[in-house]
Amino acid sequence: MNRAKQNPLITVKDIKPTKPYLKVDGVFNCGATKLNNQYILLLRVAESAVSDQDNIHIPIINNHSIEIKTIQKDDIRYDFGDSRTIKLKNGKVKYLTSLSHFRRAFSTDGIHFKIDETPWIFPESELETFGIEDPRITHIEDKYMITYTQASPYGVSVGLIETIDFVSYERKGTILPVDNKDVSIFPEKINNLYYMYHRPVPGDMGYPNMWVATSNDLYHWGNHKLLLSVSENGWDNGRVGGGAPAFKTDKGWVHIYHAATLEDSTYGLGAFLTSIDDPSQITHRSLTPILYPEADYETTGFFKNVVFTCGLIVENQNLLIYYGAADDKICLATITLDELYEKLVKVG
Amino acid sequence: MNRAKQNPLITVKDIKPTKPYLKVDGVFNCGATKLNNQYILLLRVAESAVSDQDNIHIPIINNHSIEIKTIQKDDIRYDFGDSRTIKLKNGKVKYLTSLSHFRRAFSTDGIHFKIDETPWIFPESELETFGIEDPRITHIEDKYMITYTQASPYGVSVGLIETIDFVSYERKGTILPVDNKDVSIFPEKINNLYYMYHRPVPGDMGYPNMWVATSNDLYHWGNHKLLLSVSENGWDNGRVGGGAPAFKTDKGWVHIYHAATLEDSTYGLGAFLTSIDDPSQITHRSLTPILYPEADYETTGFFKNVVFTCGLIVENQNLLIYYGAADDKICLATITLDELYEKLVKVG
Numbered sequence: 066m067n068r069a070k071q072n073p074l075i076t077v078k079d080i081k082p083t084k085p086y087l088k089v090d091g092v093f094n095c096g097a098t099k100l101n102n103q104y105i106l107l108l109r110v111a112e113s114a115v116s117d118q119d120n121i122h123i124p125i126i127n128n129h130s131i132e133i134k135t136i137q138k139d140d141i142r143y144d145f146g147d148s149r150t151i152k153l154k155n156g157k158v159k160y161l162t163s164l165s166h167f168r169r170a171f172s173t174d175g176i177h178f179k180i181d182e183t184p185w186i187f188p189e190s191e192l193e194t195f196g197i198e199d200p201r202i203t204h205i206e207d208k209y210m211i212t213y214t215q216a217s218p219y220g221v222s223v224g225l226i227e228t229i230d231f232v233s234y235e236r237k238g239t240i241l242p243v244d245n246k247d248v249s250i251f252p253e254k255i256n257n258l259y260y261m262y263h264r265p266v267p268g269d270m271g272y273p274n275m276w277v278a279t280s281n282d283l284y285h286w287g288n289h290k291l292l293l294s295v296s297e298n299g300w301d302n303g304r305v306g307g308g309a310p311a312f313k314t315d316k317g318w319v320h321i322y323h324a325a326t327l328e329d330s331t332y333g334l335g336a337f338l339t340s341i342d343d344p345s346q347i348t349h350r351s352l353t354p355i356l357y358p359e360a361d362y363e364t365t366g367f368f369k370n371v372v373f374t375c376g377l378i379v380e381n382q383n384l385l386i387y388y389g390a391a392d393d394k395i396c397l398a399t400i401t402l403d404e405l406y407e408k409l410v411k412v413g
Numbered sequence: 414m415n416r417a418k419q420n421p422l423i424t425v426k427d428i429k430p431t432k433p434y435l436k437v438d439g440v441f442n443c444g445a446t447k448l449n450n451q452y453i454l455l456l457r458v459a460e461s462a463v464s465d466q467d468n469i470h471i472p473i474i475n476n477h478s479i480e481i482k483t484i485q486k487d488d489i490r491y492d493f494g495d496s497r498t499i500k501l502k503n504g505k506v507k508y509l510t511s512l513s514h515f516r517r518a519f520s521t522d523g524i525h526f527k528i529d530e531t532p533w534i535f536p537e538s539e540l541e542t543f544g545i546e547d548p549r550i551t552h553i554e555d556k557y558m559i560t561y562t563q564a565s566p567y568g569v570s571v572g573l574i575e576t577i578d579f580v581s582y583e584r585k586g587t588i589l590p591v592d593n594k595d596v597s598i599f600p601e602k603i604n605n606l607y608y609m610y611h612r613p614v615p616g617d618m619g620y621p622n623m624w625v626a627t628s629n630d631l632y633h634w635g636n637h638k639l640l641l642s643v644s645e646n647g648w649d650n651g652r653v654g655g656g657a658p659a660f661k662t663d664k665g666w667v668h669i670y671h672a673a674t675l676e677d678s679t680y681g682l683g684a685f686l687t688s689i690d691d692p693s694q695i696t697h698r699s700l701t702p703i704l705y706p707e708a709d710y711e712t713t714g715f716f717k718n719v720v721f722t723c724g725l726i727v728e729n730q731n732l733l734i735y736y737g738a739a740d741d742k743i744c745l746a747t748i749t750l751d752e753l754y755e756k757l758v759k760v761g
Contacts, residue, residue: 150617158617192639195618219622219639220615242593242624242637243615266616267568267591269498269506270543274567276590285628285635289590291540291567 066356066386066398071176073362073394074387080110081182083166084131087112087124090163091367093389095170096202097309097376098209104172105231106376106387107200107211108180108395111163111367121151124164125195126188134160148368149392161216164188165196169231175378175385176397185234186226192217192239197224201375203250203310205259210283212248212261215239223248223263225284240286241265247275247306250283251318251344259283260344262292262320264306273304275322277345290345293322293337300354301335303327308334309377309386314402317341317348321355321386323373332371333357334388338409349409356388356398366391414704414734414746419524421710421742422735428458429530431514432479435460435472438511439715441737443518444550445657445724446557452520452726453579454735455548455559456528456743459511459715469499472512473543474536482508496716497740509564512536513544517579523726523733524745533582534574540565540587545572549723551598551658553607558631560596560609563587571596571611573632588634589613595623595654598631599666599692607631608692610640610668612654621652623670625693638693641670641685648702649683651675656682657725657734662750665689665696669734671721672702680719681705682736686757697757704736704746714739 077089089112096107114122114133123134136143136151143159144152151160167186170178188197195216203210211226211234220243228234241248247264259280266273275293278286296302301324311320318339325332333354340346358370374388382402390396425437437460444455462470462481471482484491484499491507492500499508515534518526536545543564551558559574559582568591576582589596595612607628614621623641626634644650649672659668666687673680681702688694706718722736730750738744 156617157619216618218619219642220613220619222637238635239637240635242589242611242613242626243619244592244613244617245590263590265568265590265592268614268616269504269592270564271505271566271568271591278590280633281630282633285630285633287586287588287633289570289587294567 066400068360069176069397069399072360072396073390074176074397075106075108075170075178075180075395077393079180080108080168083110083112083184083187086114086133088115091393092168092395093392094199094373094375095387095389095395096200096211097378097385097387098202098204099378100209100231102173104175104178104378105202106170106172106178106395107185107202108168108170109165109198109200109375109389110168110184111165111196111392113163121162123151123160123162125160126164126190126193129189131164136160161195163196165198165216167197167200167213188215190215192219192222193224194218199246199375201249201307201310203252205250205252205283210250212240212250214246220244221246221266237284240284247308247323249307249310251311253313255344256342261286262307262311262344264304272327273306275305275307292345293347295324300324300326300331300333300357303330308374311339311344312377312379313341316406318344319402319405321374321377324354329370330368331358332373334372334374334386336405336409347412349411351408352410355400355405355408356386358391360390362394362396363390366393368392372396414748416708417524417745417747420708420744421738422524422745423454423456423518423526423528423743425741427528428456428516431458431460431532431535434462434481436463439741440516440743441740442547442721442723443735443737443743444548444559445726445733445735446550446552447726448557448579450521452523452526453550454518454520454526454724454743455533455550456516456518457513457546457548457723457737458516458532459513459544459740461511469493469510471499471508471510473508474512474538474541477537479512484508509543511544513546513564515545515548515561536563538563540567540570541572542566547594547723549597549655549658551600553598553600553631558598560588560598562594568592569594569614585632588632595656595671597655597658599659601661603692604690609634610655610659610692612652620675621654623653623655640693641695643672648672648674648679648681648705651678656722659687659692660725660727661689664754666692667750667753669703669722669725677718679706680721682720682722682734684753684757685760695760697759699756700758703748703753703756704734706739708738710742710744711738714741716740720744
């Protein structure tokens with residue numbers, strides 16, 4: 066793939082904190098779409114509270130407002146080893162270190178973005194206590210459906226928000242319970258059914274794999290099936306999950322997904338092709354990553370060695386993949402459809 | 414509650430193994446209903462293969478047939494500490510020690526049951542590789558809906574099977590993805606919506622809590638909400654999950670659920686009452702268990718200190734709760750509705 070020479074396109078320096086007492090830890094994992102010839106990115110902005118020498122201050126949502134939790138840095142009950150979380154000694158995550166919300170960015174060339182100075186959608190419900198993350202945007206029929214991760218002390222669930230104009234929006238509740246994330250909805254009905262990919266996280270048995278489900282109305286989902294599972298070894302042995310919403314081509318549905326290693330959580334991107342009539346039937350896939358952390362801005366950052374996409378735009382047989390780099394920057398990589406097809410091999 | 418003097422009603426001695434090379438480890442956690450004045454229990458029967466001095470032989474489903482996996486008892490890759498599982502050293506469950514299926518039992522008095530000598534429903538799909546477990550039966554409209562746990566290397570998911578006569582049946586696919594279990598469907602529409610309780614199992618954050626969801630067609634589910642969460646301390650600090658399907662009373666919907674301790678997985682039963690118009694609004698609940706492992710047949714067995722229900726029958730203001738004891742027997746306990754109400758206190 067071709068990394069944009071302007072990378073990273075957006076960094077924390079470009080984001081104004083929501084409140085004076087917050088600092089921006091990252092801007093990454095954005096949804097992407099077009100409306101009225103404008104490129105729109107829906108940015109995940111992660112913020113923490115400014116910490117002092119002895120304490121970590123963590124913003125959470127309580128009763129629809131920001132509350133600051135204070136954790137002493139020498140509190141022996143906690144494990145601070147992962148930059149993204151504060152864990153109890155039994156391995157359970159007690160807090161996330163940052164609180165994410167969604168902010169809009171607009172562009173006429175897909176490279177230079179004008180970014181809102183304030184949040185567009187902020188977490189508010191009990192299931193969003195620890196923030197809202199990783200939005201995917203699907204333009205379907207007359208509206209844009211935004212699927213996103215809701216993080217809370219009860220786990221990570223999947224919320225749905227609708228908009229027609231990226232000005233006002235409507236919350237449509239929780240479409241999948243804990244633990245699930247990486248949901249993207251297909252942009253049209255297939256054989257009279259809506260489709261989604263989702264990524265449940267099992268506990269004692271198995272690994273985080275990609276699943277497919279169908280719906281008659283976009284709000285109620287069923288007929289869940291396993292789609293793509295982790296490998297025994299290699300770049301995708303820890304987890305696999307959906308990326309940007311699939312798009313239709315004359316060869317079938319193309320989906321760009323992510324996978325990570327079990328050993329060190331290095332995240333790369335892969336691609337697969339499904340039957341045009343059935344998104345649960347993968348016909349071709351990439352055996353090696355189509356994008357893997359190599360550039361400095363991908364190998365260093367808030368959480369190193371991550372490339373992760375929630376949004377892409379297809380233009381003139383060219384794919385613009387917007388991706389989060391190292392959990393704190395937004396970047397762009399491009400590839401033509403023909404180049405992508407060359408990376409896919411027949412399955413089965 | 415009043416334990417039946419005939420307890421345990423059904424034990425492994427009453428169950429003929431499915432194959433000569435299998436042995437019955439347990440018969441427990443049964444669904445319950447009535448049809449044509451007969452009491453019907455749908456038994457979970459758990460079977461393992463006869464092991465020898467050096468090896469454990471585990472039945473699993475492969476390509477719709479039983480395959481026997483052989484594990485050496487001194488294989489240092491595995492942890493054999495839990496009677497129900499064989500774990501890898503990293504804590505992941507590699508195999509279950511037994512394979513469960515469903516068998517029918519019929520009675521005219523609710524106490525003495527005639528049990529099928531062969532399975533009625535046997536696991537068959539890839540998502541049922543490790544068996545089918547814990548059926549709940551809801552009589553709704555003109556049919557019986559059986560919700561059950563599908564166990565596989567990919568996690569535990571929720572399957573749906575329909576029958577009208579308990580002779581033939583139809584599989585209706587997976588209605589909730591991994592990890593989820595303890596699903597029961599309400600026996601009628603409420604404000605034009607079907608309802609279910611379910612119990613997703615989150616990973617890094619939070620504990621197994623009860624959730625509620627709605628549907629227009631019984632097959633596609635949405636509008637997921639947290640219903641009842643574990644306590645900080647006490648008998649319900651490890652997990653809570655649904656029991657038998659809720660039933661309607663003049664005071665609201667009554668549901669009997671289970672909870673277990675975090676420290677030693679002791680399972681007891683509790684009860685709550687919801688608004689008649691909204692099963693997501695708990696109005697009263699028991700603060701202490703209504704049934705807790707005390708009898709010998711509850712404190713000793715395949716997995717000790719468990720009482721767990723999937724099925725009950727309401728007759729003349731009297732509740733017949735069929736429950737699994739110590740994961741290997743079926744027992745009965747009764748309570749009148751008035752006695753149950755006395756155990757409930759107003760919430761909030």
